[in-house]
Amino acid sequence: MKELEKLRQEIDQLDRRLLELLHRRFELAKAIGEIKRREGQGPLDLSREREVVRKLLDLNRGAFPEDSLRAVVLEIINACRQAQEPTRVAYLGPEATFSHMAALEFFGHSTEYVPLESVLDVFEEVESERARFGVVPVENSIEGTVSITLDAVSQYRVKVCGEVYVPISHHLLNQTGRKEDIRKVLSHPHALAQCRRWLRKNLPSVAVEEVASTALAARWAAVDPSVAAVASPLAARTYHLQVVAKHIEDYRGNVTRFWVIGKETPSPSGRDKTSLFFSVSDRPGALYAVLRAFAERRINLTKIESRPAKSEPWRYLFFLDCEGHVEDPGLSECLEEVRRHCLHLEWLGSYPRGDL
Numbered sequence: 016m017k018e019l020e021k022l023r024q025e026i027d028q029l030d031r032r033l034l035e036l037l038h039r040r041f042e043l044a045k046a047i048g049e050i051k052r053r054e055g056q057g058p059l060d061l062s063r064e065r066e067v068v069r070k071l072l073d074l075n076r077g078a079f080p081e082d083s084l085r086a087v088v089l090e091i092i093n094a095c096r097q098a099q100e101p102t103r104v105a106y107l108g109p110e111a112t113f114s115h116m117a118a119l120e121f122f123g124h125s126t127e128y129v130p131l132e133s134v135l136d137v138f139e140e141v142e143s144e145r146a147r148f149g150v151v152p153v154e155n156s157i158e159g160t161v162s163i164t165l166d167a168v169s170q171y172r173v174k175v176c177g178e179v180y181v182p183i184s185h186h187l188l189n190q191t192g193r194k195e196d197i198r199k200v201l202s203h204p205h206a207l208a209q210c211r212r213w214l215r216k217n218l219p220s221v222a223v224e225e226v227a228s229t230a231l232a233a234r235w236a237a238v239d240p241s242v243a244a245v246a247s248p249l250a251a252r253t254y255h256l257q258v259v260a261k262h263i264e265d266y267r268g269n270v271t272r273f274w275v276i277g278k279e280t281p282s283p284s285g286r287d288k289t290s291l292f293f294s295v296s297d298r299p300g301a302l303y304a305v306l307r308a309f310a311e312r313r314i315n316l317t318k319i320e321s322r323p324a325k326s327e328p329w330r331y332l333f334f335l336d337c338e339g340h341v342e343d344p345g346l347s348e349c350l351e352e353v354r355r356h357c358l359h360l361e362w363l364g365s366y367p368r369g370d371l
């Protein structure tokens with residue numbers, strides 16, 4: 016008993032020291048905020064934030080788990096940034112969607128969040144500067160591209176300034192946690208598609224219905240005891256639901272990539288990605304000439320996808336992501352050459368790569 020008391024005293028002392036250090040860090044961030052304001056800069060420096068996290072992870076030799084260290088450090092940085100200037104962040108709502116999870120992962124809990132009904136609402140909120148940033152899904156590892164996001168990013172005056180990957184895992188949730196109470200299962204069509212085999216096997220005679228989001232399904236389950244929702248663990252917490260079954264998706268390794276959109280460009284962090292779209296003339300080798308410019312400079316492409324241009328049938332826009340920052344000399348020279356091979360080329364943003 017004596018030994019336990021002694022160890023707890025030591026923990027209490029350490030916690031007090033941690034608290035003092037947190038306050039000191041907060042004051043330093045405020046002072047940096049003042050300097051940035053005087054120099055006309057915004058409070059956020061994503062590249063610096065990624066550098067702070069990376070340095071600490073590199074230094075971490077102890078037993079404290081890396082995931083937890085990352086979450087703690089991000090939360091501290093978020094609080095320090097909020098001290099400089101409150102940031103409003105819009106996301107595809109309602110509360111507890113996977114976009115909300117992505118936003119929390121990126122901006123932490125001290126940020127003011129605005130859940131909106133559609134991807135286009137998020138773009139509009141950011142374009143009109145009612146929100147400084149927005150978080151939208153861009154691609155799922157099983158279902159593929161979220162086309163509404165690609166179309167919107169080519170139409171609205173916003174830039175991509177960050178990316179975040181969220182592992183997707185679905186739970187079956189209801190008010191009691193008992194399978195026998197379920198008469199109907201609700202969820203987003205993508206979530207239902209990802210759990211179809213499980214639902215057929217485990218709830219063969221229960222009706223399945225599509226709604227606009229997993230979080231909306233959870234909201235329904237919270238008011239109707241006969242309804243179960245396929246949704247995230249965050250939805251279970253947000254809507255006070257019980258877990259009937261965990262991880263019911265038919266495929267493992269399901270990940271969604273989200274974009275953080277805004278009006279600023281993070282400076283190079285050394286581990287960046289650049290997104291752009293272009294169109295080329297309708298002749299042999301036109302696309303090849305663009306790709307060759309990247310290949311000759313050994314610039315790695317991470318994605319390329321075509322979407323209908325919409326202005327004319329059978330014309331396409333090519334969306335491309337590559338490694339590097341637009342301010343890197345190699346990439347900027349490459350883009351100059353690419354521009355000469357394109358009818359139209361637009362840079363969508365350069366940003367620190369998300370951690371997979």
Ligand SMILES: C=C(O[C@@H]1C=C(C(=O)O)C=C[C@H]1O)C(=O)O
Pocket residue numbers: 043044047048058059060061063064067091092093095096099
């Ligand atoms: C304190 C700063 O402002 C913000 C907060 C940071 C932090 O808490 O480490 C890092 C970058 C900025 O987004 C800074 O620019 O150094």
